[in-house]
Amino acid sequence: MILESFVKPSLLAQFSRAFALVFVITGCGYSLDSRLPDEVTRVESIEPALARERKLDFIKPVRVAVDTPEQAQKAIANQITRDHTDEELSIGGESGAMTGLYPPDIDLKLKTLQLMHDQVVAFYDPDAKQMVIVEGRNGSAAQRATTGAAMDELVIAHELTHALQDQHFGIQQMLERVKNNDDKTLALKCVAEGDATLAAFGLTAGGLRTAALESTLKRLAALSINPPAEQHDMPLAVVMPMLFEYSAGSRFVAEAWRHGGWKAVNQLYRHPPLSSQQIIHPELYFNRPTPPIEIELAGYNKLLEGWKKVDDDTYGELLLELLLRRNLPFDAPALSVVARWAGDRIITLQKGGQLTLLWVIAFHDEASAQQFAHSYSRILAHLGGSSNPHGVATRSAAVFVAIGPGVRDFSRLSEAVWKMTKIGAASVRQAAR
Ligand SMILES: [Zn+2]
Numbered sequence: 001m002i003l004e005s006f007v008k009p010s011l012l013a014q015f016s017r018a019f020a021l022v023f024v025i026t027g028c029g030y031s032l033d034s035r036l037p038d039e040v041t042r043v044e045s046i047e048p049a050l051a052r053e054r055k056l057d058f059i060k061p062v063r064v065a066v067d068t069p070e071q072a073q074k075a076i077a078n079q080i081t082r083d084h085t086d087e088e089l090s091i092g093g094e095s096g097a098m099t100g101l102y103p104p105d106i107d108l109k110l111k112t113l114q115l116m117h118d119q120v121v122a123f124y125d126p127d128a129k130q131m132v133i134v135e136g137r138n139g140s141a142a143q144r145a146t147t148g149a150a151m152d153e154l155v156i157a158h159e160l161t162h163a164l165q166d167q168h169f170g171i172q173q174m175l176e177r178v179k180n181n182d183d184k185t186l187a188l189k190c191v192a193e194g195d196a197t198l199a200a201f202g203l204t205a206g207g208l209r210t211a212a213l214e215s216t217l218k219r220l221a222a223l224s225i226n227p228p229a230e231q232h233d234m235p236l237a238v239v240m241p242m243l244f245e246y247s248a249g250s251r252f253v254a255e256a257w258r259h260g261g262w263k264a265v266n267q268l269y270r271h272p273p274l275s276s277q278q279i280i281h282p283e284l285y286f287n288r289p290t291p292p293i294e295i296e297l298a299g300y301n302k303l304l305e306g307w308k309k310v311d312d313d314t315y316g317e318l319l320l321e322l323l324l325r326r327n328l329p330f331d332a333p334a335l336s337v338v339a340r341w342a343g344d345r346i347i348t349l350q351k352g353g354q355l356t357l358l359w360v361i362a363f364h365d366e367a368s369a370q371q372f373a374h375s376y377s378r379i380l381a382h383l384g385g386s387s388n389p390h391g392v393a394t395r396s397a398a399v400f401v402a403i404g405p406g407v408r409d410f411s412r413l414s415e416a417v418w419k420m421t422k423i424g425a426a427s428v429r430q431a432a433r
Pocket of ligand 1: 158162
């Protein structure tokens with residue numbers, strides 16, 4: 001729940017990030033201007049061309065529905081409510097504010113709805129097995145005249161690729177199988193969005209070619225440097241993972257495509273990347289496979305009696321970077337340690353109305369762990385001061401962080417956690433020897 005809520009598998013799979021491609025590419029709020037019969041015809045005409053480009057056949061045709069923006073918004077809100085209770089969303093927001101990932105008092109549900117409301121122009125619904133197009137409501141007549149048809153084609157091809165992913169790879173089930181690991185979910189979503197983005201480009205460009213691909217990737221990459229949604233008071237950690245799915249996801253999938261065409265892209269669903277780190281550094285997937293280290297955080301029960309575990313998650317390199325960026329100057333040396341992330345596990349405990357967080361972050365070397373611990377102690381001191389008890393300790397190349405009112409005796413707590421926690425195959429104690 002630490003990751004922005006819309007990155008949750010269920011939600012994400014349901015509304016396959018329709019979040020307009022359009023938005024990604026043009027940065028404008030253009031959306032489809034459509035009437036149902038026209039759209040059905042258009043989708044039907046795009047299907048065979050997309051199947052040829054993507055080299056996958058449609059096992060069955062994809063139904064098309066057209067929603068008003070209000071209907072679409074309602075469907076999204078219902079989905080959020082079905083997948084997450086308000087309590088879960090509020091815990092997700094509060095724990096993210098405690099670590100410094102989100103601004104204080106964030107309303108995660110509201111922010112998610114706002115973002116969706118602004119961006120969704122079409123989506124593929126794997127439950128109903130249909131593509132939903134949101135009726136046009138903005139974009140000037142001039143914009144539509146110049147880019148309308150091409151944009152419609154791009155969006156439809158993108159969503160149809162999600163239908164192919166559903167029919168051939170069971171992408172929704174894949175996402176649902178990932179439990180309590182938003183970083184892993186994000187990596188899988190990057191494959192789905194990157195695939196859909198490239199397939200749609202291939203279709204509209206009359207075939208994917210290296211030169212055109214490079215310029216497209218460059219345009220997508222520019223988004224991560226200058227995220228458009230920031231101007232709408234949208235926290236970076238809410239909007240960036242979504243942009244990341246398109247920009248970094250496309251770059252990652254393009255790497256597979258260069259290696260072996262669409263067949264190699266299909267293989268990504270059989271052996272998906274396991275972390276945002278592998279998406280950011282594709283060589284850690286393709287050349288020197290480096291899966292994240294598994295961490296089993298334990299040993300705290302006796303010292304935190306009455307506290308109940310309400311969430312369990314992994315931040316991963318991307319969120320760790322966003323957290324540091326939110327709290328450090330842009331050129332802070334500590335920012336470089338995120339690339340040395342090796343794995344992490346964060347547990348949210350609840351008692352009464354309060355939360356306590358326990359977090360173990362493993363790095364590939366001790367110096368990075370120490371650098372992170374040093375910077376993060378200062379961030380936490382600044383964030384909560386005395387009203388937010390916390391502690392940070394290192395052992396070997398790992399860092400243990402505890403935040404919240406349950407942290408009364410940090411040294412005892414960290415001793416107990418170091419003793420029982422397993423990092424990779426060996427416990428930390430063994431690793432330290
Ligand atoms: Zn998509």
